[in-house]
Amino acid sequence: MMPEISSKLFTKLLNLGDQWEAYDTQYVEEKNTIFIRIRETPELLKNQRCREDKRRKVKLYDHVEPRFWRHLNVFNCECLIECALPRFKCQHCEKVWRAKAPWEGKCKGLSEEFEAFALTLMKEMPVKSASRILNENDKRLWRVLKAYVQEAHKELDLSGVTQVGSDELSYRKGHKYLTVFADMQKKRVIFATKGKDKSTWETFSDELQELNGHPHAITYAAIDMSPAYQSGVRNNCRNARIVFDKFHVMKLVGERVDQVRKAESSYGTGEAKVQLKKTLWLWRKNPENLSESEQVRFDGIDHDYLWTSKAYQMRLALQKIYNTIPYQSWAERRLKSWCNWVNRVCDEAPYWIMKPMRKTVETIQNHWDGILAHWSSGGLTTAYLEGLNSVFSAVKRKARGFRNTDNLITMLYFVAGKLKV
Numbered sequence: 001m002m003p004e005i006s007s008k009l010f011t012k013l014l015n016l017g018d019q020w021e022a023y024d025t026q027y028v029e030e031k032n033t034i035f036i037r038i039r040e041t042p043e044l045l046k047n048q049r050c051r052e053d054k055r056r057k058v059k060l061y062d063h064v065e066p067r068f069w070r071h072l073n074v075f076n077c078e079c080l081i082e083c084a085l086p087r088f089k090c091q092h093c094e095k096v097w098r099a100k101a102p103w104e105g106k107c108k109g110l111s112e113e114f115e116a117f118a119l120t121l122m123k124e125m126p127v128k129s130a131s132r133i134l135n136e137n138d139k140r141l142w143r144v145l146k147a148y149v150q151e152a153h154k155e156l157d158l159s160g161v162t163q164v165g166s167d168e169l170s171y172r173k174g175h176k177y178l179t180v181f182a183d184m185q186k187k188r189v190i191f192a193t194k195g196k197d198k199s200t201w202e203t204f205s206d207e208l209q210e211l212n213g214h215p216h217a218i219t220y221a222a223i224d225m226s227p228a229y230q231s232g233v234r235n236n237c238r239n240a241r242i243v244f245d246k247f248h249v250m251k252l253v254g255e256r257v258d259q260v261r262k263a264e265s266s267y268g269t270g271e272a273k274v275q276l277k278k279t280l281w282l283w284r285k286n287p288e289n290l291s292e293s294e295q296v297r298f299d300g301i302d303h304d305y306l307w308t309s310k311a312y313q314m315r316l317a318l319q320k321i322y323n324t325i326p327y328q329s330w331a332e333r334r335l336k337s338w339c340n341w342v343n344r345v346c347d348e349a350p351y352w353i354m355k356p357m358r359k360t361v362e363t364i365q366n367h368w369d370g371i372l373a374h375w376s377s378g379g380l381t382t383a384y385l386e387g388l389n390s391v392f393s394a395v396k397r398k399a400r401g402f403r404n405t406d407n408l409i410t411m412l413y414f415v416a417g418k419l420k421v
C-alpha cells in the first residue's frame with residue numbers, strides 16, 4: 001500500500017475520475033519501471049448499464065487476469081499501469097461484459113496518452129527515431145500509427161471527388177511500386193495500392209465506392225503516359241478525360257535527355273565523351289537552378305557541338321510552351337512546331353544518339369489530346385503532382401525500415417492524407 005497522498009495524486013494525474021483509483025505503486029529498480037496498480041471503485045458498478053438492454057440491474061461478475069498498459073514515463077522511469085478489469089453481468093438477460101478502462105488505447109498494452117505522445121513524435125520524425133526515444137519496439141509504434149490512420153481513413157468522405165491525379169511511388173531501389181491516388185481539388189492523397197498495372201485503378205474504384213465516392217463521377221484523371229494507367233482509367237472511370245499533365249510530360253522528356261547524354265557518351269566523338277563526363281545533374285536542372293560552380297562547369301561545355309545540348313534545349317523549349325502559353329489552340333500550334341523542329345534536328349543527327357528525342361515526338365503525337373487537355377483543365381494539376389513527388393521522399397525517409405508496404409501506405413496517408421489523426 002502506498003501512502004494516501006500518492007494514491008490520490010496518481011488517481012488525479014491519470015484522470016481516473018471517481019470510478020477508478022490507483023491503490024498501489026511499486027518501483028522496480030532493475031527495470032527502471034514504475035508499476036501503478038489500479039482498481040475500480042463502487043462508483044463504476046453504480047454507473048453500469050447492460051450493454052444489451054440498457055437495464056441497470058447489474059452485478060459484479062468477476063475480474064479478468066491482470067493486464068499491463070505502457071503509459072507516459074514518470075520522472076524518466078517507464079510506467080506500467082496494472083489492472084484486473086472487472087466484468088459485469090446483467091441480472092435480467094445474463095449478458096456478461098468487461099469494463100472498458102478510461103486509459104486504454106487502441107493498441108493492446110498501451111495507454112491512450114502513450115499512443116497520443118507516440119503519434120506526436122512520429123509526426124516530427126522517422127518511426128525508427130521515435131522508437132529509440134520511447135524505448136519501444138518499432139513494430140508496436142507502426143501498430144499504433146496504423147490503428148489511428150486506418151480509423152481516420154475509413155471516415156473519409158470521397159463523395160465530392162471529381163479530379164484525380166495518380167503517380168507511382170517507387171521503393172526498394174526502384175523495383176517495387178505503389179500507385180498513389182490524389183484528390184486534385186482538396187490536394188490530398190486519398191488512396192494507394194501495390195503495383196502499377198491497370199488493376200490498381202480497379203482497386204481504387206472499389207475504394208472510392210466504399211467511401212461514398214463514385215468512379216463515374218471522375219471527370220479528370222491526370223496520369224503519366226503508361227498504357228496500363230490509360231486502360232485502367234478507361235475501364236473504370238468512363239466519364240474521365242485523361243490529362244497527361246505537365247509534370248509527367250516534363251519528367252518523361254527529362255529522362256529522354258538523360259538517355260541522349262548516355263548515348264552520346266557511348267557513341268559520340270572522343271571530344272563529346274570528355275565533355276559529358278560527370279554532367280548528369282547539370283542537364284537535369286533548369287539553368288536558373290544551377291549553383292555558381294555548376295554554372296561555371298556548364299558554361300565550360302562546348303554546347304555548339306554536343307547533341308546532348310540540343311536535346312537539353314528541346315526540353316527547355318517545351319517547358320517554355322507550358323510556362324508561357326495560356327490557350328489551348330495557341331499551345332497546339334507551338335507544340336506542332338516543336339515536334340517539327342525536333343524531327344528536323346534529329347534528321348541531321350547520328351541515329352543512335354538522338355533516337356530518344358525522336359521517340360519523344362512520337363510519344364507526344366500519340367498522346368496529343370491528353371497533352372492538350374493540360375490547357376483545357378486549367379493546368380490545375382501540375383504543381384500538386386510535382387509537390388507530391390517530394391512528399392514521397394519525405395514519406396520514405398520517415399518510414400525507413402518500414403517492414404511491409406501496408407506500413408508505407410499508412411505513413412503516406414499520415415503525411416499527405418490530411419486526415420484527422
Ligand SMILES: [Zn+2]
Binds near residue numbers: 052090091092093
Ligand atoms: Zn441485459
